[in-house]
Amino acid sequence: MRGAAFPMSLSEPSIPVVILAVAAGLLAARTVIRRAYLFSPAVRRMVLETVDAALFAVVLAFVIITFVVQAFYIPSGSMEPTLRVGDRILVAKFYYRLAPIQRGDVIVFRYPLNPGKDFVKRVVGLPGDTVQLRSGVVVVNGKARPDLTPSQGDASCPQNYGPKKVDAGHLFVMGDNRCNSEDSRFFGLVPVRNVVGKAVVVYWPPHRVGLVH
Numbered sequence: 762m763r764g765a766a767f768p769m770s771l772s773e774p775s776i777p778v779v780i781l782a783v784a785a786g787l788l789a790a791r792t793v794i795r796r797a798y799l800f801s802p803a804v805r806r807m808v809l810e811t812v813d814a815a816l817f818a819v820v821l822a823f824v825i826i827t828f829v830v831q832a833f834y835i836p837s838g839s840m841e842p843t844l845r846v847g848d849r850i851l852v853a854k855f856y857y858r859l860a861p862i863q864r865g866d867v868i869v870f871r872y873p874l875n876p877g878k879d880f881v882k883r884v885v886g887l888p889g890d891t892v893q894l895r896s897g898v899v900v901v902n903g904k905a906r907p908d909l910t911p912s913q914g915d916a917s918c919p920q921n922y923g924p925k926k927v928d929a930g931h932l933f934v935m936g937d938n939r940c941n942s943e944d945s946r947f948f949g950l951v952p953v954r955n956v957v958g959k960a961v962v963v964y965w966p967p968h969r970v971g972l973v974h
Contacts (some may be wrong), residue, residue, distance in 0.1 A: 781823065787816045829855055831958070833869055833879065839936035839943065840881055842911065843867065843973065849965035850881075850973060854958035862887065862932065862953070864901065865909055867960040867973050870934070870951050881960060882944050885909050886925070886933030888953075893923035894946075897939060911937040922946050932956070 791812045794805060835848040844850065844867070852869045862868070864884055872878040885899055885906075886892035893900040897919045899909040920939060927933045931950035936942025945951065960973045 784816060784819045784823070787812055787819060791816070829853075832964075833881065833960075835881065839938050839941060840867070840883070841938045843883070843937045844881065844960075844963070845969065847966065848963050848969055850960050851962050851964055852958040853961045856959040856961070857956060862956065864890075864906070868932075868934070869957040869960060870932075871955040871957065872948070873951055873955060874948050876955065879957060880934075882934035882936050882942070882951075883909065884932050885935045885945075886927040888927055888929045888931060890927045890933065891924045892927065892933045892945075893925070894920050894939070896921065899935070909935075911939060930954075 791809060794800075794808050794812065797805065800808070831852050831854060833850050833852055835844045835846060835850065838846050862884060864887060866884045867881065868884055869879050869881050872880045886901060890901050891903070895905075897910065899906045900923075901909070925933065925945075928950055930953050932953060933945045934951050935944045935946070962972055963969045
């Protein structure tokens with residue numbers, strides 16, 4: 762699907778569920794080991810320390826993936842040239858707890874028509890904005906925004922759209938590859954509550970490493 766971003770993890774079941782299952786297994790193992798009197802106290806202590814360390818690592822992973830940062834894989838070209846097929850990105854899930862969403866931010870969000878899917882797009886319109894596309898150039902509130910228009914956007918993709926008013930509590934998002942992107946022009950506005958986080962860095966492949974702008 763054009764615009765999707767796949768978590769670098771299992772999707773069914775979700776990785777937090779898998780982590781919680783592992784944690785439950787470790788807790789059960791810890792209980793069994795504590796009662797395993799066939800082993801000497803020294804052996805039990807050593808094994809329990811190992812299990813405790815693993816349990817701490819699992820809990821820490823759960824906290825990081827749930828609240829801090831998550832890796833995603835880019836499977837389509839809808840965000841080219843900013844993000845290319847095969848890019849791996851890190852998404853800061855905590856970012857918008859500290860700062861407001863801005864026009865131009867590249868975000869990962871739950872697809873409004875199927876919240877089980879994650880999409881990656883650029884924020885073009887904030888609540889209250891009026892968004893248009895004139896000959897491929899983004900116009901927000903009557904002003905042309907070259908910073909929100911992909912390189913050669915007006916020449917390579919001379920599309921027109923709008924105007925569209927952005928409702929309260931929603932965002933208007935678009936892919937940078939305007940001629941090959943399923944975005945708010947097609948599936949509508951994105952509820953702010955659907956935002957997973959801000960794409961901050963490409964970490965793979967090596968020649969693509971850098972901040973996401």
